Amino acid sequence: MDGGSLIMGVMQIPVTVVILAAGLGTRMKSRQAKVLHRAGGKTLIEHVVETALEVAPAERIFVVVGHQAGEVRGAVAAAGVGFIEQKEQKGTGHAVTTGRAALAGMAGYLLVLYGDSPLLRAETLKRLVTAEAEANAGCVLLTALMQDPTGYGRVVRGADGRVIRIVEQKAGTPEQLAIREANMGIYCFRSDLFWKHAEEMGANNLAGEYYLTDMAEILARAGYGVEALRIEDAREALGINNRIELAEADRLLRERKRREWMLAGVTLENPETVTIDGGARAGMDTVIGPFAQILGKTTIGENCRIGACSIVSDSEIGDGAEIGPFTIVNRSVVGRGATIGPFARLRMQNHVGEGAQVGNFVELKKTRLGAGAKANHLAYLGDSQIGAKANIGAGTITCNYDGFEKHPTAIGAGAFIGSNSTLVAPVEIGEGAYTGAGSVITHRVPADALAVGRARQVVKEGWAKKRRELRHR
Numbered sequence: 001m002d003g004g005s006l007i008m009g010v011m012q013i014p015v016t017v018v019i020l021a022a023g024l025g026t027r028m029k030s031r032q033a034k035v036l037h038r039a040g041g042k043t044l045i046e047h048v049v050e051t052a053l054e055v056a057p058a059e060r061i062f063v064v065v066g067h068q069a070g071e072v073r074g075a076v077a078a079a080g081v082g083f084i085e086q087k088e089q090k091g092t093g094h095a096v097t098t099g100r101a102a103l104a105g106m107a108g109y110l111l112v113l114y115g116d117s118p119l120l121r122a123e124t125l126k127r128l129v130t131a132e133a134e135a136n137a138g139c140v141l142l143t144a145l146m147q148d149p150t151g152y153g154r155v156v157r158g159a160d161g162r163v164i165r166i167v168e169q170k171a172g173t174p175e176q177l178a179i180r181e182a183n184m185g186i187y188c189f190r191s192d193l194f195w196k197h198a199e200e201m202g203a204n205n206l207a208g209e210y211y212l213t214d215m216a217e218i219l220a221r222a223g224y225g226v227e228a229l230r231i232e233d234a235r236e237a238l239g240i241n242n243r244i245e246l247a248e249a250d251r252l253l254r255e256r257k258r259r260e261w262m263l264a265g266v267t268l269e270n271p272e273t274v275t276i277d278g279g280a281r282a283g284m285d286t287v288i289g290p291f292a293q294i295l296g297k298t299t300i301g302e303n304c305r306i307g308a309c310s311i312v313s314d315s316e317i318g319d320g321a322e323i324g325p326f327t328i329v330n331r332s333v334v335g336r337g338a339t340i341g342p343f344a345r346l347r348m349q350n351h352v353g354e355g356a357q358v359g360n361f362v363e364l365k366k367t368r369l370g371a372g373a374k375a376n377h378l379a380y381l382g383d384s385q386i387g388a389k390a391n392i393g394a395g396t397i398t399c400n401y402d403g404f405e406k407h408p409t410a411i412g413a414g415a416f417i418g419s420n421s422t423l424v425a426p427v428e429i430g431e432g433a434y435t436g437a438g439s440v441i442t443h444r445v446p447a448d449a450l451a452v453g454r455a456r457q458v459v460k461e462g463w464a465k466k467r468r469e470l471r472h473r
Helices: 003-011 044-052 069-079 092-097 122-135 191-200 214-221 243-263 463-471
Strands: 015-021 061-065 082-085 109-114 139-145 154-157 163-167 181-190 226-230 293-295 311-313 328-330 357-360 363-365 374-377 380-382 384-386 397-399 409-411 422-424 427-429
Touching (some): 044 109, 061 069, 092 109, 163 214, 181 214, 380 384, 422 427
Parallel strands (some): 384 409, 397 422
Antiparallel strands (some): 154 181
16 A cells, blocks of 8 residues: 555655745845745746645645745645735744644644755655554654755764654764765654643754754653655655756756656656656647757647757647747647647747648737637737638738727638738728738628738839949949
């Protein structure tokens, strides 16, 4: 039985999660709160909250906020979690006890996480809670054996192998600092025992702060077992303190995502060059070209092709669609079997119908292109409704902006818009209608009509020859 089944099935012991996210993050050298920095396409705090939601319901998850509290709340408020405000930052122990009013009455287990640890897996947290349940310990903490644990607290064990204390780097003796088992800072407490002994945490250290690490010794001294759960890779519990660590977290998250996609049947050409955000999804037999970026909450269907160096963000790509190289698709829907690009741009709020074609150097903005419609070359189509199987000639422009407001263009099904047509909105082209190449269209064109809006051609025989002769005199 896995940890998740144990938590939700046999035990029925509730888990409360506290996420510490109040700190300044001064080592980031940023005006932005540390937990609002992004890795893998999401803020650090979003990653941690999403992981927490796999082990506890939203109403039992609390984020401790302080620095830029409003912005941190805004980043995860949609998840339905609660918030605790820590007005003064006096250490990790103080951060948790600030929430006594909201937390102390919650029975079960108290799981403490950090808002700057985006790599932590839900499976690991489930194992941690399971270890707590099986050992019936006062606390189980997450540890790792490290070649160089400098900067981490060391886990000191007694003769029976149980944890008796955690010694911080600054306070350790040479013998203690030689210990390679490091504290990862993630804890699962028996909630009743934590609150019974929380006031015993003191601030008798160089920083004058209340450290959560003291609870291991407090509980052990009170006769409650303190256990450790080792993880194989210490990077999973990596806390982000500077831009170097942020970049490493981003790399590892994206590496995980690429692996997930490939195992699910997606082909990544030169996978190390492909960027995929954590919220993106793709179907089987889709092929992603080198240096492509799949961002935000993009959903890609099966048997799609995303060309090299394309950027697809917050969009929906239907089965069998093809996005050509160097194409940008943003906040748009591309229907089944449609083709976009190469070198095309769907700026925002577009809907390209099934089997439609958008070619090179065509830009769409707030445009609906009907099924089977074509705009294959050098066009700008903004604020437009274009019917099924309409053909938009090269160089066509919808003039949607009059300097003050945007105006719509409607092109009926089966219409044929000649090359270099200028459609001055608001304007309507009826079904099956034609516009002559090079026309400026300012009025409604009825269905099945031909509209030509250009000056009559004038030819002056010999004019060019005379001009050249004048220049050479």
